[in-house]
Amino acid sequence: xxxxxxxxxxxxxxxxxxxxxxxxxxxxxxxxxxxxxxxxxxxxxxxxxxxxxxxxxxxxxxxxxxxxxxxxxxxxxxxxxxxxxxxxxxxxxxxxxxxxxxxxxxxxxxxxxxxxxxxxxxxxxxxxxxxxxxxxxxx
Numbered sequence: 200x201x202x203x204x205x206x207x208x209x210x211x212x213x214x215x216x217x218x219x220x221x222x223x224x225x226x227x228x229x230x231x232x233x234x235x236x237x238x239x240x241x242x243x244x245x246x247x248x249x250x251x252x253x254x255x256x257x258x259x260x261x262x263x264x265x266x267x268x269x270x271x272x273x274x275x276x277x278x279x280x281x282x283x284x285x286x287x288x289x290x291x292x293x294x295x296x297x298x299x300x301x302x303x304x305x306x307x308x309x310x311x312x313x314x315x316x317x318x319x320x321x322x323x324x325x326x327x328x329x330x331x332x333x334x335x336x337x338x
Contacts, residue, residue: 254283
């Protein structure tokens with residue numbers, strides 16, 4: 200079957216199933232639904248009726264973060280993730296006003312940094328930026 204790509208937000212159950220397929224923890228359904236609905240852009244890949252991958256971007260028009268790039272293990276290595284990243288970057292590029300500048304960042308899953316470097320992302324710190332930092336809040 201041919202893989203198709205759609206600019207749409209999946210339902211929460213599909214999103215949680217994708218996260219589980221790669222061993223990631225899920226969030227509450229309420230939190231996940233809010234997060235998905237607040238996506239600036241979301242691209243899914245389907246093989247027939249099955250959603251096999253997702254990637255989404257959140258942002259404010261100047262800064263975007265690509266999150267939840269998930270490809271079911273049996274589809275990894277088939278350029279599905281590359282296609283999703285390229286589509287997200289294209290959508291963000293279209294959002295950028297003439298003469299503007301947009302910064303796209305992400306946090307790679309351990310061992311996946313090389314995939315993103317191939318897509319044109321630079322590892323931090325580098326000559327233009329310090330280390331990336333993050334804080335996780337648990338309630």
